[in-house]
Amino acid sequence: MTAEPLSGFSIGVDLGGTNLRVAAYTQHDGLLETIHLPTRLSDGRDAVVDDLCGGIRQLHDKYIAQFPLVGIGIGTPGPIELPAGRLHNPPNLPGWDGFRLKDEIERKLGMPVVLESDANAAALAEWALGRGRSLGVDSLCMLTLGTGVGNGIILHGKVWQGVTGMGGEAGHATIYPDGPACGCGSNGCLEMYASATALVRIANQLATSGEAPGLARPDAWTARDLAIAAEEGNADARGIYEQAGRALGIGIAALVNTLNLPLYVIGGGVAAAWDILAPELFRELRHRSYVYRLTEPGAPASGSIPGGGTQVLPAELGSESGILGACLLPFPVSALASGEVTTA
Amino acid sequence: MTAEPLSGFSIGVDLGGTNLRVAAYTQHDGLLETIHLPTRLSDGRDAVVDDLCGGIRQLHDKYIAQFPLVGIGIGTPGPIELPAGRLHNPPNLPGWDGFRLKDEIERKLGMPVVLESDANAAALAEWALGRGRSLGVDSLCMLTLGTGVGNGIILHGKVWQGVTGMGGEAGHATIYPDGPACGCGSNGCLEMYASATALVRIANQLATSGEAPGLARPDAWTARDLAIAAEEGNADARGIYEQAGRALGIGIAALVNTLNLPLYVIGGGVAAAWDILAPELFRELRHRSYVYRLTEPGAPASGSIPGGGTQVLPAELGSESGILGACLLPFPVSALASGEVTTA
Numbered sequence: 238m239t240a241e242p243l244s245g246f247s248i249g250v251d252l253g254g255t256n257l258r259v260a261a262y263t264q265h266d267g268l269l270e271t272i273h274l275p276t277r278l279s280d281g282r283d284a285v286v287d288d289l290c291g292g293i294r295q296l297h298d299k300y301i302a303q304f305p306l307v308g309i310g311i312g313t314p315g316p317i318e319l320p321a322g323r324l325h326n327p328p329n330l331p332g333w334d335g336f337r338l339k340d341e342i343e344r345k346l347g348m349p350v351v352l353e354s355d356a357n358a359a360a361l362a363e364w365a366l367g368r369g370r371s372l373g374v375d376s377l378c379m380l381t382l383g384t385g386v387g388n389g390i391i392l393h394g395k396v397w398q399g400v401t402g403m404g405g406e407a408g409h410a411t412i413y414p415d416g417p418a419c420g421c422g423s424n425g426c427l428e429m430y431a432s433a434t435a436l437v438r439i440a441n442q443l444a445t446s447g448e449a450p451g452l453a454r455p456d457a458w459t460a461r462d463l464a465i466a467a468e469e470g471n472a473d474a475r476g477i478y479e480q481a482g483r484a485l486g487i488g489i490a491a492l493v494n495t496l497n498l499p500l501y502v503i504g505g506g507v508a509a510a511w512d513i514l515a516p517e518l519f520r521e522l523r524h525r526s527y528v529y530r531l532t533e534p535g536a537p538a539s540g541s542i543p544g545g546g547t548q549v550l551p552a553e554l555g556s557e558s559g560i561l562g563a564c565l566l567p568f569p570v571s572a573l574a575s576g577e578v579t580t581a
Numbered sequence: 582m583t584a585e586p587l588s589g590f591s592i593g594v595d596l597g598g599t600n601l602r603v604a605a606y607t608q609h610d611g612l613l614e615t616i617h618l619p620t621r622l623s624d625g626r627d628a629v630v631d632d633l634c635g636g637i638r639q640l641h642d643k644y645i646a647q648f649p650l651v652g653i654g655i656g657t658p659g660p661i662e663l664p665a666g667r668l669h670n671p672p673n674l675p676g677w678d679g680f681r682l683k684d685e686i687e688r689k690l691g692m693p694v695v696l697e698s699d700a701n702a703a704a705l706a707e708w709a710l711g712r713g714r715s716l717g718v719d720s721l722c723m724l725t726l727g728t729g730v731g732n733g734i735i736l737h738g739k740v741w742q743g744v745t746g747m748g749g750e751a752g753h754a755t756i757y758p759d760g761p762a763c764g765c766g767s768n769g770c771l772e773m774y775a776s777a778t779a780l781v782r783i784a785n786q787l788a789t790s791g792e793a794p795g796l797a798r799p800d801a802w803t804a805r806d807l808a809i810a811a812e813e814g815n816a817d818a819r820g821i822y823e824q825a826g827r828a829l830g831i832g833i834a835a836l837v838n839t840l841n842l843p844l845y846v847i848g849g850g851v852a853a854a855w856d857i858l859a860p861e862l863f864r865e866l867r868h869r870s871y872v873y874r875l876t877e878p879g880a881p882a883s884g885s886i887p888g889g890g891t892q893v894l895p896a897e898l899g900s901e902s903g904i905l906g907a908c909l910l911p912f913p914v915s916a917l918a919s920g921e922v923t924t925a
Contacts, residue, residue: 316875318882325875325882335881376744388839392736399841400720400891401882403872410835411869413758423834423869490767491754491835495732497743525755525767528747531660531669537679538662538669538745547744 245307249563254329259292262564308567312358319402358562360389367553372544377500382507386428394570430484433460449473464510482514486521504552589651593907598673603636606908652911656702663746702906704733711897716888721844726851730772774828777804793817808854826858830865848896
């Protein structure tokens with residue numbers, strides 16, 4: 238697991254529906270500099286691509302005298318078709334359906350770029366620089382609980398893209414078949430119970446219907462407010478997080494049974510309330526996965542697993558995982574599996 | 582995808598709860614000979630291992646003058662812990678909990694063996710010799726609908742074992758969280774709706790309760806009887822298969838969203854009723870997987886997928902897949918990805 242860090246720098250782009258970040262990175266020094274821009278969606282996609290390429294050029298020109306360039310990585314909201322680099326009705330980039338984002342960036346830049354979904358990039362960072370590195374595992378599955386539920390899977394140090402780049406959409410696995418309608422067209426997706434959006438939606442529904450007397454201010458809650466209320470003993474707020482924990486437990490049980498990975502990492506703002514999510518999550522996970530029961534820390538078949546058994550843990554990197562992952566995309570796996578990489 | 586077939590022979594063992602098959606195999610001629618034995622569970626595990634090793638020795642001594650030995654592969658009911666080769670409470674080998682099957686066989690034989698779960702071995706055969714070869718894909722996910730619902734995943738031509746050999750248990754993914762109790766300890770597993778056992782259980786429940794007037798003979802149905810009745814227009818029998826199709830669609834949708842593989846293959850006796858299963862299966866799959874909708878044959882992102890899009894198809898190999906897969910286990914991936922391998 239140790240290799241010499243590459244001496245070059247990379248440029249990473251974290252393209253979000255609201256914010257656009259462009260950073261320069263070396264394995265020795267971590268993030269050298271990060272440019273923060275708004276994503277000017279209302280000015281059209283050409284304006285956004287211009288901003289993105291402008292940021293890349295700025296950092297390229299600043300650092301190219303100091304280091305060789307390893308490459309340029311872009312994390313984008315999905316669904317993104319790979320290797321074509323074409324977007325398909327991305328919910329967070331409205332109007333970009335069919336846009337060949339990779340071609341367009343490469344044409345404007347005159348340089349090749351490595352494109353990946355934002356959730357996959359975040360999983361790569363969590364593997365190389367976060368929990369994955371701490372435990373010394375070569376594979377992990379990450380769920381990011383934010384506006385939606387993002388998912389990225391790293392197998393033997395490589396992003397599992399799937400055949401068209403659309404692997405890692407476990408946020409849209411069905412948890413309750415007759416559950417509420419999801420933006421993806423299905424019903425009862427994990428995202429409908431465990432995203433920040435879902436927690437707020439459920440709180441507002443309960444408050445409006447009068448079923449949750451402790452949640453008296455419809456439309457005024459954020460997921461963070463709910464977590465604070467739950468921690469302060471608000472039973473209604475706690476109940477909503479516990480429901481999210483159960484949905485996560487059911488979803489992760491299927492992932493454990495299917496993939497038998499050594500590590501499942503939960504990131505995003507909702508995961509900050511880990512202590513409230515965890516009891517129900519692990520109760521469902523133990524109930525629904527005999528693979529987990531056999532391999533959880535201390536169980537009969539856990540001994541040979543790096544980290545001491547199948548681990549389900551909150552992410553280490555926080556909100557930096559997206560930009561860090563984008564910066565890591567151009568590096569070869571052999572360089573990422575190094576003990577020398579740094580986050581700061 | 583083409584390589585010279587290896588000129589040696591392998592010996593494969595398909596260890597089942599009822600039947601034990603041992604076969605000799607070459608890539609040029611396929612199965613040379615298959616020995617059929619009962620699995621003498623009532624005589625104890627040593628008797629079964631003796632029979633198994635006896636069959637291997639018999640074929641070894643018969644063919645070793647003609648060919649070099651590539652290796653010995655064993656497919657066993659799970660859960661099996663790898664690389665240790667230790668069984669953990671296997672439902673189809675009662676009393677074998679904790680048994681170090683690999684060590685025991687190797688000790689008695691004096692030769693190394695490659696051990697794998699039976700469902701993973703079947704998936705390897707279906708990839709190298711069945712639908713996978715027909716479509717020219719390098720990855721697939723197989724579900725085998727029999728006594729239970731077996732699952733095997735092949736990624737880039739290799740069995741995805743997971744960190745302890747327990748990957749590929751999607752038959753125990755939850756479909757309906759409040760569904761009937763499964764032998765694995767969970768509720769509402771795919772196995773509780775789509776296995777042959779489940780179809781018969783549901784038919785008998787409906788017949789006994791009087792809810793299915795067309796199923797008047799409790800305890801007399803087999804899954805095959807039900808399929809015939811359904812094909813002849815029995816609405817109750819058809820309804821049970823349609824329910825299985827829906828459960829499969831929900832389960833496969835999660836697999837498509839998570840893994841984005843080019844091929845999902847359904848094997849086992851229940852899959853013979855494909856025409857009855859398929860309509861509900863595809864209805865749920867389209868509803869619950871936007872990845873499938875984007876990548877199904879003819880969809881916007883299907884063009885670059887070998888086979889022309891994400892395929893969900895019945896298996897090609899039938900009941901031979903288990904023994905064929907066991908025979909393939911010792912071969913290197915490079916030899917399996919050959920156009921020269923044969924099934925007969």
